[in-house]
Amino acid sequence: MEKREERAVEEGAAAAAGGEAEAAAEAEAEVNPWEVSGKIDYDKLIDKFGCQRLDQSLIDRVQRLTSRAPHVFLRRGVFFAHRDFNEILDAYERGDKFYLYTGRGPSSEALHLGHLIPFMFTKYLQDAFKVPLVIQLTDDEKCMWKNISVEESQRLARENAKDIIACGFDVTRTFIFSDFDYVGGAFYKNMVKVAKCVTYNKVVGIFGFTGEDHIGKVSFPPVQAVPSFPSSFPHLFNGKDHLRCLIPCAIDQDPYFRMTRDVAPRLGYHKPALIESSFFPALQGDTGKMSASDPNSAIYVTDSAKDIKDKINRYAFTGGQDTKEKQRLYGANLEVDIPVKYLSFFLEDDDELEHIKTEYGSGRMLTFDVKKRLTEILVEIVERHRRARAAVTDEMVDAFMAVRPLPSMFG
């Protein structure tokens, strides 16, 4: 089992390295934890990475097990790939619970909707399966990669924690931690164990490090790997070494967890399962993911209703025709239309989305109408988030981040 995965990891690494060379020639998409660009073919990505498609039968199974409608992100294929999710569900059916692990690299104060997506989905998973959650804030990673000071990265971590809490996580089931605060003890012991299993060459292969990169970067991967192991959290999972872990994340994080899955059996742990999402496209189009450094590529949670309306009207790339007449004749190109794509993420009503797609695609509906509907929905989401965020105090952040037992975390 491990050998096969090892080879896959190596092949993946080779492909990534090879991909770099090809990029110049074929403008192929680049997908790794620090860069996402180019037009992304998700089917190819699944093949290249070696993960599985999340098909309808799994979605139906989730519905059956949780007795509630599957989240809109599952229905619309936003979360479209997985590793061993079916095993998580098998165990769950047998009565063996699992815990959730997700995280954020706090590189900026400004969060946009793309950042919220994994958290919105994780909240749904927490509520639907009634399981605990650990959230890692990789302030050390950002300190190293973005070259910001330790204090600044810690400050950003706390600020981001507030936005994360505003997504509606249950404090009796959630542990948020920052690396600078928490690394040590059992967590660090696992980090060393993982580090011993990964050669320098391999990590260079997976993450593309060069001789010029500082050693902080090279030794970081275990930090992101070990939250997948329950023994890293003795105050939570003492004695539960066989507890499984499910990691909702965007697909660009797959390399970290390929490495982790490779190492896990050697340490006597279950491999963490993954459930992966596609990228929330930038306003200007399908050429990458939203970037915190370009304010007009994204809708920020601090945007006012007017800002949102302006951004959608001015910067959203549409598939509509140039003129009303042409639009009525030819309809819109739904493949590239950003407003429709955004609606597929956030418009909960399946029927309404279908209606809009048919009418817009055939030309009976105008771009203006679609944008208007999208603006309404986004304003609602952002307002809700702002209200929730306003209710988050520093004491609440302290409570979420306190190293404390969670007695009702499986209740």
Added chain:
Amino acid sequence: MGYTKDQLLARLQELRIEFSKYEHPVVLTVEAQAKHVGNVGASLSKNLFLKDKKQRFYIVSALADTKVDLKVLSQRLGLGKGGLRMAPEEALGEILQVPLGCVTPFALVNESARHVSLLLDQGFKSQQGCLFHPLSNDTSISLNTLSLDKFLKSIGRDPSYVDLEANPKVGKDQPPDLAALVPSDSIVLPEFAEGAPPSEHSNENHAATDVKPKAVKAKAVKTPAVAEKIRDDTVSQHGEQLGAVVSDTLRKRLSSELKNLAIMFKNTAYTEGFHAGTHHQPKRP
């Protein structure tokens, strides 16, 4: 928070306002009230809570026998022929902060009712005493107009007595005689759809509140998602089930908002406990 009956009665006593108190089982109509206090030598009142098309509210308090014609009143106030109707139930709670069947001039003691206009029946003046509910349906108090005026002045109100049965001509040369009694401010209530059913003790006849066409105009319905659903095409698409579809949407949104609120509440409560626990001073031995 709204005044309670006891708070109001205490207030009256402080102001040395004379009144007689009668307790009885809860009553919702004048007829029922009459059974208990019809023979105490005071006159029963009927109290209407009304609103106009511009979200302004009125209490019309009259002797039980006085004929009150809303169409005439509407014209005299300068609101046109159909400008006045019974205020919706929700407004009773939100603005007057009294239960159903308990409209009373005393409700004006509440801050929330400061923009509600009060029209008093001139007929009260010639009575020995008039009966009103003191913010609760299980009690009636009788007092004369002098006492009532004293109370109203104490809350900054100018008592306005009107001959409610009069029907003066209103036209180009005869301005509406009660126009001065229209409130200067409208009251904006939290979102709920127009056309909610009128309060129970109304014995006026309305054209059956046309919920659908009113909703199609949808000015009061603030939630855009709902307004979107109620368009001409969705009306024809869902036909009779439009009501169910719209209420389903509303229910889903309310339910999700409620869940969010519940989680925030839980987190806040936990945080308070956590803070208290971590700052707890252990007992000295």
